[in-house]
Amino acid sequence: MDNKMKVCIEVEDAAASRIIYDSISSRSEFSLITTFPYYADIYIIEVVDDFGNALIKIRNFLDINPALEILVISTEANHSRILEFVNTGVRGYFLLPLSINKFEASIETFAKRYYKERYRNDVHCRTISFLGAKGGTGNTSICVNTALSIQTNNDPTLLMDLHQPHGDAHVILDVDPMHTMGYLVREVHRLDASLLTDVAAKHKTGLNVLPPISHHNEIPLASVEAMSSILEVAKSIYQYIVIDHGSGLNEIDLAYLNTSEYIAITCQPDILSLRNAKLYVGFLRDYNENFMSKIRIIVNRFDSTSKLTIEDISKFLAIDVFHTIPNDYKRISSCCHSGALLHENHPDAKITKSFSDLSSKITRKQDSNNVKQQPKPRSFLRNLFQSRG
Ligand SMILES: Nc1ncnc2c1ncn2[C@@H]1O[C@H](COP(=O)(O)OP(=O)(O)OP(=O)(O)O)[C@@H](O)[C@H]1O
Numbered sequence: 001m002d003n004k005m006k007v008c009i010e011v012e013d014a015a016a017s018r019i020i021y022d023s024i025s026s027r028s029e030f031s032l033i034t035t036f037p038y039y040a041d042i043y044i045i046e047v048v049d050d051f052g053n054a055l056i057k058i059r060n061f062l063d064i065n066p067a068l069e070i071l072v073i074s075t076e077a078n079h080s081r082i083l084e085f086v087n088t089g090v091r092g093y094f095l096l097p098l099s100i101n102k103f104e105a106s107i108e109t110f111a112k113r114y115y116k117e118r119y120r121n122d123v124h125c126r127t128i129s130f131l132g133a134k135g136g137t138g139n140t141s142i143c144v145n146t147a148l149s150i151q152t153n154n155d156p157t158l159l160m161d162l163h164q165p166h167g168d169a170h171v172i173l174d175v176d177p178m179h180t181m182g183y184l185v186r187e188v189h190r191l192d193a194s195l196l197t198d199v200a201a202k203h204k205t206g207l208n209v210l211p212p213i214s215h216h217n218e219i220p221l222a223s224v225e226a227m228s229s230i231l232e233v234a235k236s237i238y239q240y241i242v243i244d245h246g247s248g249l250n251e252i253d254l255a256y257l258n259t260s261e262y263i264a265i266t267c268q269p270d271i272l273s274l275r276n277a278k279l280y281v282g283f284l285r286d287y288n289e290n291f292m293s294k295i296r297i298i299v300n301r302f303d304s305t306s307k308l309t310i311e312d313i314s315k316f317l318a319i320d321v322f323h324t325i326p327n328d329y330k331r332i333s334s335c336c337h338s339g340a341l342l343h344e345n346h347p348d349a350k351i352t353k354s355f356s357d358l359s360s361k362i363t364r365k366q367d368s369n370n371v372k373q374q375p376k377p378r379s380f381l382r383n384l385f386q387s388r389g
């Protein structure tokens with residue numbers, strides 16, 4: 001990634017143009033570009049008369065590149081006109097004749113903000129991957145509610161949906177994203193913190209969400225390298241990243257698991273789900289022996305009426321169950337698709353407490369290795385799963 005901020009200038013006024021070019025070329029952090037304005041970080045445009053057309057053009061550029069900083073130069077001093085530009089997303093509006101001091105102060109502010117966002121490498125990020133043992137185990141509900149629970153501490157948190165193209169975390173949260181991760185893989189050549197945060201949809205709690213790639217044209221662009229760049233930039237911004245992997249594993253999922261602090265396998269207390277969870281544990285252990293210390297088993301829809309006990313499940317999987325979440329369709333679905341929050345609508349419910357306990361476990365310092373050394377499956381489980389080892 002190029003460190004310089006790219007500036008595109010379209011200004012006719014001779015005096016203003018001289019001030020802008022002198023100011024930009026005297027600073028080593030800027031470089032001028034002459035291609036499309038939306039490839040730039042800053043676009044400085046003079047608007048002479050056709051204001052309607054200029055507003056449409058600006059809106060289009062911001063649609064393509066939401067991180068673009070647009071500065072308008074004009075003789076038009078009408079307040080409502082200026083407001084129209086500001087409401088469209090213009091960052092700065094300068095009247096002609098251009099004041100050199102005002103222009104340089106604005107450029108200085110922009111440069112500071114840009115570098116602050118781009119190089120926040122001091123943030124220690126914890127990444128938690130959630131992998132469903134089977135479709136429909138509640139993996140997305142768990143990701144969403146865990147991420148919301150972490151976000152209540154106001155720690156910058158991102159929910160990344162890798163379950164392409166079906167991922168529906170943003171639907172559960174009822175956010176309306178303008179872009180998906182597909183936009184980021186297309187624009188990976190200029191990916192930085194500012195672009196990523198602009199693209200991430202914002203939930204009312206402050207939780208940021210990156211919806212999955214959903215367009216077939218973008219899937220081939222989502223190489224392991226491109227997707228890893230997105231994760232790398234995200235790690236420099238957020239303190240927690242919660243990843244919904246869905247219930248399948250491909251090369252991108254494995255690359256993400258490599259850098260995750262926890263690999264949470266979500267399952268239900270039923271035979272097929274546990275069988276798959278066991279297969280995943282074995283697969284991940286064989287793939288990378290370091291994964292064993294990261295794996296955490298989360299049993300969803302678990303309650304005292306479940307036929308299998310926690311001990312049964314732990315012994316069968318040869319790993320302690322890390323967490324259980326009760327069966328509570330009424331409450332969890334009442335918050336689904338409405339962006340409503342369990343802790344606001346059902347503060348005293350068991351399921352709400354379960355998610356806040358899960359987020360506390362995840363956010364506190366590493367717990368001890370939870371791998372059992374000598375698993376001794378109970379006989380009925382051994383019979384059921386013998387052939388799968
Ligand atoms: N603890 C729970 N109690 C009751 N219902 C639940 C619980 N967790 C999830 N559900 C419900 O189960 C259904 C499936 O949940 P969800 O979409 O989160 O599963 P998923 O594993 O992400 O599915 P998919 O494989 O389609 O991505 C939803 O209707 C959800 O409300």
Ligand SMILES: [Mg+2]
Pocket residue numbers: 139140141163167168246
């Ligand atoms: Mg899901």
